[in-house]
Amino acid sequence: MNNKIFLGIDPGLHISGFGILKKEHNKTFLLESGFLKMNPTHPLPNRVRKFHDYFDQKISAFSITDLSLETPFLGKNAQNFLKLGYLRGILYLLSTKHSLVIHEFSPREIKQTVTGFGGASKEQVARVMVQFFPGLKSPDKLDVTDALAISLCGLWQQKRL
Amino acid sequence: MNNKIFLGIDPGLHISGFGILKKEHNKTFLLESGFLKMNPTHPLPNRVRKFHDYFDQKISAFSITDLSLETPFLGKNAQNFLKLGYLRGILYLLSTKHSLVIHEFSPREIKQTVTGFGGASKEQVARVMVQFFPGLKSPDKLDVTDALAISLCGLWQQKRL
Secondary structure (H helix, E strand, C coil), X not given: CCCEEEEEEECCCCEEEEEEEEEECCEEEEEEEEEEECCCCCCHHHHHHHXXXXXXXXXXXXXXXXXXXXXXXXXCXXXXXXXXXXXXXXXXXXXXXXXXXXXXXXXXXXXXXXXXXCCCCHHHHHHHHHHHCCCCCCCCCHHHXXXXXXXXXXXXXXXXX | CCCEEEEEEXXXXXXXXXXXXXXXXXXXXEEEEEEEECCXXXXXXXXXXXXXXXXXXXXXXXXXXXXXXXXXXXXXXXXXXXXXXXXXXXHHHHXXXXXXXXXXXXXXHHHHHHHCCCCCCHHHHHHHHHHHCCCCCCCCCHHHHHHHHHHHHHHHHHHHC
């Protein structure tokens, strides 16, 4: 299993950042990064569908083998937590359709892995990502650099196993 | 729109009760009720997929037009709340695929509508359901009678509009 292609996603019903990384002969390549923006005024079912179709297509187009996610924590808003569940359900469905291996990490673990400091800010994570991937347009959305960090964490943890 | 076919679901990652009701010329018919049981030791993505495929098939087989759901509330277990989100995300996805109208009610509203008392117990709801639908094997799982009540609530509220 030398060629692994990791999709890292930071899902949201407004902005979902993503980063696609390829590991080849111990080198890491950035294949694509970006975000899906959805209109918060659109009905939830339509946004859930859009999220499904968008990542279904990305997974096929890039022959993704691994999906990397952040463990969700209940914040102040229980409804947002539930809505995050909608999108994770979709990702689980897609993982079975495309036979993806799922990796999940706590936010702290991701920050520790990519910056060396578990308490790093989103801005610090973004700076490290820009250093790793000079092709990344800077400054990018923090949702995108967050997703890249999730993807990179999956890829590195994989390497260690 | 005289012929409406309501699917009421009480989703769960272990047991999901459902009830399918048809409204024809102001009469209500029970088409099917039952539950999907999933093995709690199976990986979450597989259960999410099984839930998707099971209800995808039911919706097609019964030409469902309307989906009736209970508003979820955050209980003591935040992880269960999140997992409920997975299944709701799947139902949203299916609603767009099959052009279903979604109806959502609070637990209180459902109990009030079907028993006349918002604080009714699950057992009371079950007894009323058995009276309404004598074909229902009694005693049935409370997940099934709950789902039937959700379905019936949607169908009745619909009639009022």
